[in-house]
Amino acid sequence: MLTIGECHRLIIDRETEPGLFLRNEEGDEVLLPNKYIPENFELESEIEVFVYLDHEERPVATTLEPYVKLDEFAFLECVETTTFGAFLDWGLEKHLFVPFKEQVYPMQEGHRYLIFCYLDLDTNRLVGSSKVHAFLDNSELTIKPFDEVDLIISNKTDLGYNVIINELHLGLVYNDDVFKPIEIGDQLKGFIKKTREDGKIDVTLQRPGYRSIEPNAKIILEELERNDGFLNISDKSSPEMIKSVLGMSKKSFKRAAGNLFKQRVIEIKEDGIALTDNQ
Incomplete structure (x- = not known):
């Protein structure tokens, strides 16, 4: 077929x-x-x-190469609007049709839109939809924390940017994790920061510190994860206690914990240290 x-x-x-x-x-x-x-x-x-x-x-x-194929996302320019929908330039002689019902907002000629290309089973035609989040599913995740993933910037929110992960899942990059200009439709690499029980996914554009930090900081993170995100250890703890729990000197602990705190990976409490909500 x-x-x-x-x-x-x-x-x-x-x-x-x-x-x-x-x-x-x-x-x-x-x-x-x-x-x-x-x-x-x-x-x-x-x-x-x-x-x-x-x-x-x-x-x-x-033999022409289209800008988007079946079941793919792309950022395309609207070249014509009609009373029944819009047409986008996808690199072929016949433009890609986007019905009104598949437009988040009425499309305008000359503007570019992030769309998903799918097969309309009623007409057997390829059509586009700017309701891209409807084609994503977070019920069964195929990723895990610290995975490197392909991202497409979907839209701006008050918290940051919604992103399409591996053309499968919806994630969020918080404003605090954006350190360079990005635009809707940009395709770039990112890293999974956290997966939540409700299916939401936190994403970062920088490699998470967990994989690149010094060995002592990694030990602290691993011990925090084994203890539900909290350790009853601080810079006020005795060297003996730090050594017995983490296997490192108090000086090494303070330096590693300080680096994690600067990266906002942990927070320092009166009775110990804890993973932040960003982890």
């Missing part, structure tokens, strides 16, 4: 007046119009194409 909206590596079957007919191993065929035929080709050789519907809603192949 030739899936609409995906790239396929197909066999050049035969040459006809409108173009080349391509086939897959199962015998499914699609036309590659003359304007996309490579200068040199041989029958029975393979060619990489993208399959979508042409202006007459017929499956057709192209």
